[in-house]
Amino acid sequence: MSWFARIVNVLRAGKLGQELDEELNFHLAERVDELVAGGMARDEARLEALRRFGNVTVHKERTRDVNVERILDLAVSDLRYAIRQLRLAPGFAAVAVLSLALGIGANTAIFQLIDALRLRSLPVQDPWELAAIDTAPDFYTSGNYRSRNRAFTYAQFEQLRMHQQAFSDVLAFGDIRFNLSRGGEARFAEGLFVSANYFKVLGVMPLLGRDFAATNDDRDCRDAGAILSYSFWQREFGGDGAVLGRTIQLNGQSFPVIGVAPKEFFGLEPGRRFDVAVPLCVDTLMADDGRGRMDIRHAWWLTLVGRLKPGWSVERASAHITQLSEVIFRETVPEVYRPDDVKAYLANKLRVVAAGTGISSLRRQYENPLWMLLVTTALVLLIACANLANLLLARASAREREIAIRQSLGASRTRLVSQLLSESFLLAALGGVLGALLAQLLSRALVAFLDSGSDPVFLNLDVNWRVFGFASVLSLLTCLLFGLTPAIRATGIAPANAMRGGRGTTTNAERNGLRRMLVVSQIALSLVLLVSALLFGRSLRNLLTAEAGLNADGVLLTRIDTTPPKLQPERRRQVFQQIEERTRSLPGAVSVGSAWLTPFGNSSWNQNVRAEGGVGTSAKKLVWMNLVGPGYFDTMQISLLAGRDFDSHDDRSAPKVAIVNEAFAKEVFNGENPVGRTFRAEEYAGKQDSLFQIVGLVRNTKYFGLRDEFRPFAYFPLNQAEEMPAAITIAARTHGPVNDVMAVVRRAVAEINP
């Protein structure tokens, strides 16, 4: 209790002093009275009383020290002194606090992103027990893909679950974007297909309602329901507790809402957020052909995560799963694979990686750049520190006399240094607080920068103890960094020299040397920053323009999805054509073209091809494919290097044609001009291969990401597709504001509405 009283006494120093004075004065007054009563004159009595008492000031100070926590007491008086000093120099204080705030703010903002993306554990039970299934290097796959993460097929999931020993259970999930509206303009929700044990394995209990029933893993999906995320529940249903009885429209089908997930649960991917989770079997219900991806052994769409059994480490589990790979792959060979594909497929190996902080494509994309940014902002902070140290040195030489006088009056060097340091500490603390506030704005601005409408990014940026600790430690470090040396220097001058008025020449030279060093290091650091900023700027420009191979600026992409109306393929073709015609006749439309898949859209399709005839190689190559309409290359400004674009004559009755890119020409035709040549695309086992004549050669374009290498691509005319896809994207390059064009496109789509 007494230490508490002593701390409180520090803060009520004035009151304490007054009480002490009263007590001691009472003693003296009583003594004087007694001496006067004994016959002494009052003046003399007063002197005698003081003499008997001893040194009043010393006794008073000693009594006072008994009552206060000395270290805290000193700190408080130092801080008071520092506040007075800074008040005397408001300009210096403002410059110092602001530059520190910027430095600390930038660092904290970046750290907050890293924390949210990398360091924060998933909001599930015992997250460190979670581990994800991953593929070993040189993994061979072929088929169609839809996933942001490492993807597996449903058959592999089943086999893995059946044979593995390392996990208490394994869950699977795939992502999808659901259309919430019944028709007309689409409203999207981020969806998850999840295995029925998803929430059970994670140890996440629904806030409302119930979890999925175990039967939902069957292909029979009649009683499937949807579990909403907390934020979606708030947004779409206003947090209504009666939501459980209601239904929700997903891609034109209605599902009963059976539960709401807890508030903090966002899924397993930091940076993403799910709105609606439905059992895997719903994929079957939504498939065009009634045959969902659960039964397609070459559909790669599931992310697999398991909860390790007690006593199993990630390494042990990884060894175990690698060993199981053979069995798993043997049992899951896609029927459509040809013998040589099968051989490559069987040689695949699986492994296990820790997933306690989640799995994230954002992390893969942005983690290294974020660490880089952190280093850069740390440099900025260093420059700010050097700058401040310089300012403090300048201030110290102005205060030389003051410090010398205090030293000669008996102030110890440690006390003086601690006083000067408390000034730095005050600056650092103010800068830290301001910086932490600034960081909140900065980190949100950064997330907004990463976020694009079609690819929403969601990061939990709440301040936690890690971010708080980071900001505090950073402030303390900067305080020491910019405050310590100037303080030690300032108190190191012999008082006599300073008092003489003239400045000691040796110390002066020494200090100037230090200041010069600080300036030099500042310039050096700034130069490093400047050069890296230029390099960043250059590669950003490269990424944005030249190297993508296409120019999407000013292009409006409209995705038309006919899944809910369940149109026949032939009808789809007509609808798409009509919408495309309408878009083309828009005022301001420069060019219009359609495509099945869009670059950077997370979906892809690949197949093996072989060159036909000639002296070219006949080895088979895995190439990526897309279906596009006439005008697509023109619209995306993908240059046609040779040959021609598709036109309206390339339909089902005409010979099959293709346009390939440079990488395709290099891989399949050894870099010879491919126009006029033919290639064979391997169809599924048992089906007749198709032959395509190449009519055009286009520039390479990035597809999966700007940092990805160029892939060999073959484009086929949409009109020659065996079956018109249910959804295509119409790209329109226009003049004028995008919003106007969007309104017109919307109206056009509404009018044509079948």
Place this chain on the structure above:
Amino acid sequence: MSKPKNDVLQGTLTLLVLRVLHARGPMHGYAICNHIQSVSSDLLRVEEGSLYPALHRMEQEGWLASSSGVTEKGRKAKFYSITKSGLLQLEAEKESWSRLIRGVSRVLRYS
């Protein structure tokens, strides 16, 4: 001051203060000081100023409690009284004092 100074031996001040307060009830600092001098027939003198750090330390230790009151002459003063843990401390100090006396006198007698 003609009499030789017999400053209170270092460390016995606590014992004396506790004893006085135990015997006489609540007192202010000045009275404690006078009381020690008169009871010891002026053999012991407390340096008056150093009484106060000691009093405050003992209060921090929890051996004394204090309250403000008014003296007969109508002056405001701080009165100290002994607490329960002060009583225990008094016993301990007495014990260690008598050990010291015994030890010192044995040395004087036998060496």
